[in-house]
Amino acid sequence: MIKFRGIVWSVHPLFVIVMLLSAAAGRFAELITLFVLVFVHELGHVVAARSFGWVIREVKLLPFGGVAETEEAGGMPTREEAIVAIAGPMQNVWMAALAWGIGKFGIGDPAWANELVEANMLIALFNLIPIHPLDGGKLLQCLLGRLMPYHHAMAWTIRISITLSVLIGAAALVQQLWPGGGIQLNLLTIALFLLATNWMQRRHMPFLFIRFLMNRERYARKRMDRGASAAPIVVRPEAALHSVLKDFRRDAVHLVYVTTARGELLGILPENELLHGFFASANPNRPVVELII
Structure with missing residues (x-):
C-alpha cells in the first residue's frame, strides 16, 4: 500500500x-x-x-x-x-x-x-464488458442514468452485471465439454470475483443510495451552475418520502408537485426540502404531505 x-x-x-x-x-x-x-x-x-x-x-x-x-x-x-x-x-x-x-x-x-x-x-x-465494477459497467450505469432515476439505474446495472457474471462463469466451465478442452480457471476466477462483487453491491444498495442522496445535496449548487435540467415529479399526498427520493434523476433538479387524486395541487416542494425532511426524520416512510403541513 x-x-x-x-x-x-x-x-x-x-x-x-x-x-x-x-x-x-x-x-x-x-x-x-x-x-x-x-x-x-x-x-x-x-x-x-x-x-x-x-x-x-x-x-x-x-x-x-x-x-x-x-x-x-x-x-x-x-x-x-x-x-x-x-x-x-x-x-x-x-x-x-x-x-x-x-x-x-x-x-x-x-x-x-x-x-x-x-x-x-x-x-x-x-x-x-458491461459488468460492474468494470469500465463497461460504469458506462452502462451512466447510460441507464440518462433514461431512468438513479436508484433504478443502479438496480438494473447490478442485475445485468450478475447475469453476465454467471454467463462468463458458465462459459469457463463449458469448455471442458469440448474435445481437448478444460475448465478455464482464470476466467472462472474472474467470473466468481465479479459475481461476488455485484452480490455485495446488491446488498449494499441502501447504503449506496443514501450516499447518493448525501452527495446530491452537497453538489446541488454545482448542478444548478452547470444548467442541470428541471424535472418535475408528481406524487400523491400519501406517497412515502423514501419512495419519492427513489425517483430522483442524477442530472436533474427536481420540483415535487403534491396533488390529490382529482389533480388538486396541495403544494410544491423543492428537492432540498425532501432531503432535509428525510435526513432529519427517524421515519423514512413518512407521507410526503407532512412536509407541506
Whole structure:
C-alpha cells in the first residue's frame, strides 16, 4: 500500500494471487508487463477524474484494471463519469498503437510487440464488458442514468452485471465439454470475483443510495451552475418520502408537485426540502404531505 499525492494505491488480493502464480511459473516479464499496463490504465482514470476536480481516496489495482474510490460517488454528472470510465481503456489503445508501431518499424522485437498489442487490447475490451465494477459497467450505469432515476439505474446495472457474471462463469466451465478442452480457471476466477462483487453491491444498495442522496445535496449548487435540467415529479399526498427520493434523476433538479387524486395541487416542494425532511426524520416512510403541513 502506497500513498501518493493524497491517493492510497493498493493491490487487490486477486492481483496478489495472480502475481504469486506468475512468479511460481517463472513468468516475471509477463508479470511486470501486466502490472505496468494495469497501472497506466488506472492512471488514465485518475488523471481524468482529477481534471474534473474529483477527490480520489484510494485506487485498488486488479489484474484487469482497478477500482477507484471517490468522494463524489453518484454526485457528479453522468457525462463526467463516462469520460472518466473511458479514460482507462483509452490508455490501452495508445499503448497498443505504440507497440504495433515498434513491431511494424523494427524498433523492437516483433514477437514482444505483438504480445503487448494483444495484452492491451484484451485489457481494454474486457474492461468494456458491461459488468460492474468494470469500465463497461460504469458506462452502462451512466447510460441507464440518462433514461431512468438513479436508484433504478443502479438496480438494473447490478442485475445485468450478475447475469453476465454467471454467463462468463458458465462459459469457463463449458469448455471442458469440448474435445481437448478444460475448465478455464482464470476466467472462472474472474467470473466468481465479479459475481461476488455485484452480490455485495446488491446488498449494499441502501447504503449506496443514501450516499447518493448525501452527495446530491452537497453538489446541488454545482448542478444548478452547470444548467442541470428541471424535472418535475408528481406524487400523491400519501406517497412515502423514501419512495419519492427513489425517483430522483442524477442530472436533474427536481420540483415535487403534491396533488390529490382529482389533480388538486396541495403544494410544491423543492428537492432540498425532501432531503432535509428525510435526513432529519427517524421515519423514512413518512407521507410526503407532512412536509407541506
